[in-house]
Every structure is written in structure tokens, then in C-alpha cells.
Amino acid sequence: MAPSAAPSAAAASPSPTPAGTPIIACAGGTTKILLWTKEGGDSLAYVQKLANGYCALHPDVSFTVVNKDVETLRQDFQTTSLGGNPPDLLWTVADHVGPFTSANLLLPLDGLVDPSTYVPNTIAAVTAGGKLWGVPISNGNQLMLLWNKTIAGPTAPADTKALVAAATKYTDAAAGKYGLVFNQTESFWLVPFLGGYGGSVFAADGITPTLDTDAMRSALKLLYGWKFTDKIAPPEADYNGADGLFKAGKAAFIINGDWSLGDYAKDAPAGIGAANLGVAPLPKITGADWPKPYTAGAFFMVSKNVANDPAKQAAVLDFMKWATSTTQQVDMVKVLKRLPADKVALADPVVTGDPLLAGAAEAVQKGVPQPTNIEMRCVFDSMTTGVRDLFTNSSSDPVAIAAAMQKTASAAVAPGGECGQ
Numbered sequence: 016m017a018p019s020a021a022p023s024a025a026a027a028s029p030s031p032t033p034a035g036t037p038i039i040a041c042a043g044g045t046t047k048i049l050l051w052t053k054e055g056g057d058s059l060a061y062v063q064k065l066a067n068g069y070c071a072l073h074p075d076v077s078f079t080v081v082n083k084d085v086e087t088l089r090q091d092f093q094t095t096s097l098g099g100n101p102p103d104l105l106w107t108v109a110d111h112v113g114p115f116t117s118a119n120l121l122l123p124l125d126g127l128v129d130p131s132t133y134v135p136n137t138i139a140a141v142t143a144g145g146k147l148w149g150v151p152i153s154n155g156n157q158l159m160l161l162w163n164k165t166i167a168g169p170t171a172p173a174d175t176k177a178l179v180a181a182a183t184k185y186t187d188a189a190a191g192k193y194g195l196v197f198n199q200t201e202s203f204w205l206v207p208f209l210g211g212y213g214g215s216v217f218a219a220d221g222i223t224p225t226l227d228t229d230a231m232r233s234a235l236k237l238l239y240g241w242k243f244t245d246k247i248a249p250p251e252a253d254y255n256g257a258d259g260l261f262k263a264g265k266a267a268f269i270i271n272g273d274w275s276l277g278d279y280a281k282d283a284p285a286g287i288g289a290a291n292l293g294v295a296p297l298p299k300i301t302g303a304d305w306p307k308p309y310t311a312g313a314f315f316m317v318s319k320n321v322a323n324d325p326a327k328q329a330a331v332l333d334f335m336k337w338a339t340s341t342t343q344q345v346d347m348v349k350v351l352k353r354l355p356a357d358k359v360a361l362a363d364p365v366v367t368g369d370p371l372l373a374g375a376a377e378a379v380q381k382g383v384p385q386p387t388n389i390e391m392r393c394v395f396d397s398m399t400t401g402v403r404d405l406f407t408n409s410s411s412d413p414v415a416i417a418a419a420m421q422k423t424a425s426a427a428v429a430p431g432g433e434c435g436q
Contacts, residue, residue, distance in 0.1 A: 045075055050106060113392075159272070159297060182245070195267070201399055226420040293374070361376060
């Protein structure tokens with residue numbers, strides 16, 4: 016992210032703080048910034064470290080940092096904004112761009128932030144209506160193929176045909192062992208394969224759902240085949256079920272996100288172990304293209320009320336630049352094992368020299384930014400219903416499911432619908 020000559024924020028690293036507990040840094044500063052963050056536990060400690068590091072350089076600034084879970088943060092920011100007393104700065108997810116901009120709660124950052132220092136997909140993730148609404152902190156959230164090298168060997172399958180062949184070899188349903196596991200209950204796991212067949216959830220206008228298509232039918236048939244034809248997946252698997260099978264060494268391959276790397280890199284029985292964990296992009300669809308998982312990450316967003324206080328606005332902008340500088344981004348990789356959004360940091364040996372992060376970096380390049388408009392929530396809901404129907408039993412009809420997805424999504428985004436505008 017934006018380069019800075021300031022020293023690293025790797026000052027003292029505080030202990031994790033319970034959720035909801037305000038953390039005050041440099042309390043004597045005259046410019047007081049209230050920051051809400053989705054980060055908790057050790058990740059919250061990293062946010063606190065950044066605030067402390069900045070205050071040490073700028074004693075005229077003080078921070079109060081508060082952790083809120085993602086949904087609570089969204090609701091509380093909307094409520095406090097309407098009440099005229101919102102936090103100044105958010106550390107949150109790209110999904111919030113839609114509802115926050117629809118309610119006119121954010122400060123547009125065009126002309127205030129240099130987007131050229133960030134990975135383009137991260138900027139795209141917080142751009143809506145031709146305006147920039149956030150500053151990227153991390154880069155990722157993409158689904159990938161992860162595997163246990165002690166079961167499936169050192170290299171990733173070249174394509175989905177090879178994946179099925181390898182997964183079939185390691186499947187023993189009677190022993191509770193499967194070649195491939197993934198979350199069968201959420202449409203986030205469907206999206207990459209829709210993209211791999213050339214499809215998208217929206218038409219060119221970015222609003223009209225396009226779910227009843229050849230691409231969607233092909234994606235549904237592919238997933239259906241893994242479970243009911245190839246029989247390489249378990250009869251049931253939500254997120255925790257798939258995760259548990261992989262950690263227990265009862266699955267050769269798993270489709271999961273970059274957020275799982277830290278857990279899987281732990282030694283057994285808590286994880287697989289860094290030396291035994293393989294990480295790669297989802298394999299190319301045989302006869303089609305590479306899957307295109309959604310990418311996002313974490314982002315700063317600024318309350319529009321900050322514009323009423325020039326000193327505070329200057330401090331907030333400077334803090335975001337410093338906190339997302341190359342120096343801080345490299346430090347974030349070391350502490351949190353997340354891919355940076357800064358172009359220079361992404362090419363740093365701290366990423367390229369780590370096999371797990373290098374695999375994640377390759378995987379994120381295959382992705383596309385997740386849409387941030389408000390209609391996306393209802394489209395996800397419609398697709399999730401379809402995914403759950405698909406995996407219910409072997410008589411499921413991918414063609415009928417795609418049509419049903421389209422019908423419910425179109426109704427939801429129409430004027431007067433749940434996500435209609």
C-alpha cells in the first residue's frame with residue numbers, strides 16, 4: 016500500500032483484548048479518532064499495535080479502538096450515523112460498501128488517496144458508482160485448493176479431471192475418508208466455477224441477476240457430479256464438517272479460503288502442519304477456464320462526518336497511508352499471515368519465500384473482485400438456496416435449480432423487493 020518512511024509499527028505487541036472493550040492509545044492527543052474494527056483476538060492486538068505505533072510518531076493524535084463483529088459493526092455504524100455520532104474510521108469488509116453508500120454514510124476518497132500503490136483488484140473491491148470508498152488493508156479472501164501432502168503427494172492436480180482421479184484414489188467412504196471436501200451449504204463455493212465457465216452473477220449493468228445460464232448449469236452439474244457421480248465428497252458437509260475432516264487427516268483435498276492457512280499450518284492434531292500442507296489455485300476446469308473465486312480483504316472506510324473537522328480528516332488520511340505502507344504491510348504478513356494489498360509488499364520475499372503464502376498469492380490472481388452492491392446479498396441468498404437443494408439428493412435437477420435461482424433473485428432485486436432500490 017502507500018509507501019511511508021515511518022518506522023514499523025512492530026513496537027510492543029499487546030495481549031488480545033476481549034471483544035467490545037475500548038482500547039485507548041495516546042490518550043492525551045488533541046485529535047481523537049474512534050476506530051471500529053472487525054478484528055478480534057490476536058488480530059485485534061495487531062490493530063492496537065498499529066494505533067500505538069502511529070501515536071508514538073504523532074502524540075497529538077489519540078485512538079480509541081473497538082472490536083465489533085461484522086454484522087454488529089454494520090448495524091451500529093448505520094444507527095450511530097443516523098444519530099449524528101458515528102465512529103470516524105472503520106476497519107471492515109468490502110460487503111459494507113453497498114449498504115453504507117446507499118445510505119450516504121461514507122466519505123468518498125477520490126483525490127485523497129493514491130490508488131496506484133495498491134493491487135488493482137483490491138481497489139476495485141471498494142469502488143462503486145465510479146467512486147473510491149475504501150483503502151485496502153489486506154488482499155485475499157479467495158477460495159483455493161489445499162491438500163494434505165502426506166495423502167495426496169507434493170503437487171496439485173493439473174485440472175478438474177486430474178483432481179477427480181486423485182480424489183477417487185483416496186476416497187474410502189466406508190472408513191469415513193474422502194478425496195475432496197468443501198462447504199456444501201453456501202453459494203460462495205459455487206461462484207468460482209460459475210466464473211470458470213464464463214458466467215457472472217450480474218449482467219453488464221451490475222444489478223440484473225444472470226443465474227439461469229449455460230454457465231450456471233455447467234457449474235451446478237460439475238459440483239453435482241463430484242458428490243453423486245464421482246462420489247468423492249461426503250454425504251453431508253457444512254463448513255465445520257469439511258474443515259474437521261481435513262484437519263483429522265480424513266480428506267486429501269479441501270476447497271477453502273486463505274483465512275484457513277493459519278489453522279492448517281499448525282501441527283497435528285490441531286492442523287496438518289506447514290510442511291505437509293499444499294496450497295494452489297483451484298484447478299483449471301477441464302474443457303473450460305480457471306475458476307474465478309471472489310476476492311476481497313479488509314478495508315478502511317471513513318465516515319463522511321470526518322470532513323467536518325479538517326484536522327481529524329488530515330490525521331485519518333495520514334494514518335491510513337502510514338498503516339498501509341509497504342513497511343507496515345510486510346509486518347502484517349509476518350504477524351497475521353495475510354496477503355498484503357500493497358503491490359511492493361506482495362512481491363516481498365516474506366510472501367514469495369513462504370510456500371503457503373506464495374500459493375495463496377497465485378490463487379488470488381485468478382480471482383475477481385466480489386461485487387459490493389446491495390443486490391449481491393439477495394443474489395447470494397438465492398444461490399445458497401439452490402446449492403442446498405442441489406446437494407440434497409441424487410435426484411436434484413441442476414437445470415431446474417438454475418431457473419429457480421434466477422426467479423427468486425430477480426424478485427428480490429426488483430423495485431419493492433428485499434434488495435430492490
